Amino acid sequence: MKGFPLSRLVNPQLIALIGVLALNWLLFPGFFRVTWQDGRLFGSVIDVLNRGAPVAILAIGMTAVIATKGVDLSVGAVMAVSGAVAATLVVSGYPMPVAVAAALAVGLLCGIWNGILVALLDIQPIIATLVLMVAGRGIAQLITEGSIVTFNDPALVFIGTGSLLGMPMPVVIAAALLVLVTLGVRRTAIGLFIEAVGVNRSAATLAGIKSRVLLMMVYALSGLCAAIAGIIVAADIRGADANNSGLWLELDAILAVVIGGTSLLGGRFSIPMSVLGALIIQAMNTGILVSGFPPEFNLVVKAGMIIAILLIQSPLAAALAARLGRRRRAEK
Amino acid sequence: MKLLTKLAVAAGLATALSTSTMAAGLVVGFSQIGSESGWRAAETSVTKQEAEKRGIDLKFADAQQKQENQIKAIRGFIAQGVQAILVAPVVATGWDDVLGEAKEASIPVVLLDRGIDGPEDLYLTSVASDQVHEGAVAGKWLIDTVGDKPCNIVELEGTVGSSPAINRKKGFDDAVAAVPTLKIIRSQTGDFTRAKGKEVMEGFIKAENGGANICAVYAHNDDMMVGAIQAMKDAGLKPGKDILTVSIDAVPDIFAAIAAGEANATVELTPNMAGPAFDALDAYLKDGTVPQKFIITESKLFTAADDPQGEYDRRKGLGY
Numbered sequence: 001m002k003g004f005p006l007s008r009l010v011n012p013q014l015i016a017l018i019g020v021l022a023l024n025w026l027l028f029p030g031f032f033r034v035t036w037q038d039g040r041l042f043g044s045v046i047d048v049l050n051r052g053a054p055v056a057i058l059a060i061g062m063t064a065v066i067a068t069k070g071v072d073l074s075v076g077a078v079m080a081v082s083g084a085v086a087a088t089l090v091v092s093g094y095p096m097p098v099a100v101a102a103a104l105a106v107g108l109l110c111g112i113w114n115g116i117l118v119a120l121l122d123i124q125p126i127i128a129t130l131v132l133m134v135a136g137r138g139i140a141q142l143i144t145e146g147s148i149v150t151f152n153d154p155a156l157v158f159i160g161t162g163s164l165l166g167m168p169m170p171v172v173i174a175a176a177l178l179v180l181v182t183l184g185v186r187r188t189a190i191g192l193f194i195e196a197v198g199v200n201r202s203a204a205t206l207a208g209i210k211s212r213v214l215l216m217m218v219y220a221l222s223g224l225c226a227a228i229a230g231i232i233v234a235a236d237i238r239g240a241d242a243n244n245s246g247l248w249l250e251l252d253a254i255l256a257v258v259i260g261g262t263s264l265l266g267g268r269f270s271i272p273m274s275v276l277g278a279l280i281i282q283a284m285n286t287g288i289l290v291s292g293f294p295p296e297f298n299l300v301v302k303a304g305m306i307i308a309i310l311l312i313q314s315p316l317a318a319a320l321a322a323r324l325g326r327r328r329r330a331e332k
Numbered sequence: 333m334k335l336l337t338k339l340a341v342a343a344g345l346a347t348a349l350s351t352s353t354m355a356a357g358l359v360v361g362f363s364q365i366g367s368e369s370g371w372r373a374a375e376t377s378v379t380k381q382e383a384e385k386r387g388i389d390l391k392f393a394d395a396q397q398k399q400e401n402q403i404k405a406i407r408g409f410i411a412q413g414v415q416a417i418l419v420a421p422v423v424a425t426g427w428d429d430v431l432g433e434a435k436e437a438s439i440p441v442v443l444l445d446r447g448i449d450g451p452e453d454l455y456l457t458s459v460a461s462d463q464v465h466e467g468a469v470a471g472k473w474l475i476d477t478v479g480d481k482p483c484n485i486v487e488l489e490g491t492v493g494s495s496p497a498i499n500r501k502k503g504f505d506d507a508v509a510a511v512p513t514l515k516i517i518r519s520q521t522g523d524f525t526r527a528k529g530k531e532v533m534e535g536f537i538k539a540e541n542g543g544a545n546i547c548a549v550y551a552h553n554d555d556m557m558v559g560a561i562q563a564m565k566d567a568g569l570k571p572g573k574d575i576l577t578v579s580i581d582a583v584p585d586i587f588a589a590i591a592a593g594e595a596n597a598t599v600e601l602t603p604n605m606a607g608p609a610f611d612a613l614d615a616y617l618k619d620g621t622v623p624q625k626f627i628i629t630e631s632k633l634f635t636a637a638d639d640p641q642g643e644y645d646r647r648k649g650l651g652y
Contacts (some may be wrong), residue, residue, distance in 0.1 A: 148585075
């Protein structure tokens, strides 16, 4: 693989995404049709981007956490909390910027809480974040008093359903965040520090990396990303649904990161690849919706495809491909 | 001495309570599942209202979705010597022991909204809706509305495998199957949530020629329909006019949509399960009238003709 620039472009994730999209196109020939309507793009591919945005945003934060050998199970619950905060404040008459700022601050606070448990109290990440995963939804239900808080504030609704230059707002936000965070970790040494802590925290600390501060930072980032996703999801349906907002999305986010090739054991990571992973998952979901399969098959189809995608990426597949390549060269 | 007098007062109170069998002054324990949905919250507040209306002293216990909490609450009610117990069972099995204890203590039990798997003599009666009938009422409205015009229907199903999803689908599909001009062209699960309802409807619209092939949407609950209505609006369609809508539950937000002309009909799943339960209990405790084993609540249809704005205002405060 070394010194083979094409292999960087032809990676299993891209092949998987193209494969899933091609399958969707076979099942539903109009899949790639995109039209211009009411000042924005409109089509199934746009739906994939739009619906995939919340998980993509979660995956951005989740990648950094997983790269430190951690995991953040609380993101789904934090989504519910931030959505609840934004909706309740807007309904109580606060302007949109205040509501959104408060929701983001709450998400950041949730992330810092996780960071304290993991970095300062040395609780294993899966347990530390499980606390907020369970409690968070309860907190959200307390904020909304158990009902769906609906709102009509046009500025807040715009975050979920508005569009910029023809692209839905959630896609714009996700893309901006992707660029910002990727540059943030790759143009500075932070990315390297994250990988160092993920590979061996003690060694990294001995080498002079402030691993506690770094861990706090990645969990805070994950909380912030969850808050952004939560605001988008609430704005999209014009209501904060504490019971269902972000339900099980932490698992989709982890899956997106894994499909993107970041190891759960920490170390090397790629945020753009995780976002690609999120799009693969959403392409499957949207494909199932337009394909017309009976709903009983949804999860089976999804599971089958995920197994296939993970197999393509496995060392076994790489070894097989290498052997095939060698044989072909030998035949020549 | 002090303790003795306290005990004597308590005993006196207990006899005073147990001798009054009139509805007023009746002590009833209510073990509620929790508040997992808006409808459940509304059921709780309506039950409290109905009890207050009748002068019943309602002892309320929230089980927070756990059967062991419900069993504890029922044992507590028996120990307190309530005259009747209402239970909305969180699961169908595992009730034989605790309801047997209530039976031994001669306390009648009424099941609300959900049934149990167990001997029928463990409870006095059960008050619930007929979910198949709810679907059928929705289907009948659509048949009556479109007449003999051809109509392609898309269906937003509830959570796969859940009993309301299975039953509401059966009732509607069977009703519609009897009319050859009506056809269900797509059916997918929206998990009973707004977000999924919106996402699924977006997919349907893309897959059916921008929605031009769709004549009506049927959703197994109002929340999914609220999401679907937004999806139709985002796609430049006029829900309620370009595409007819019918759903089930009758939550306040669907009345707001009906009032705005963006939804057509909803079938009520009444949160007032306690009213018929108290009536049955009253008759039973007064002169031993045994009610029928399964009391079915009415599945009422609401359309724009039924004062949707008024219904919205009436329901808004119930906790939906």
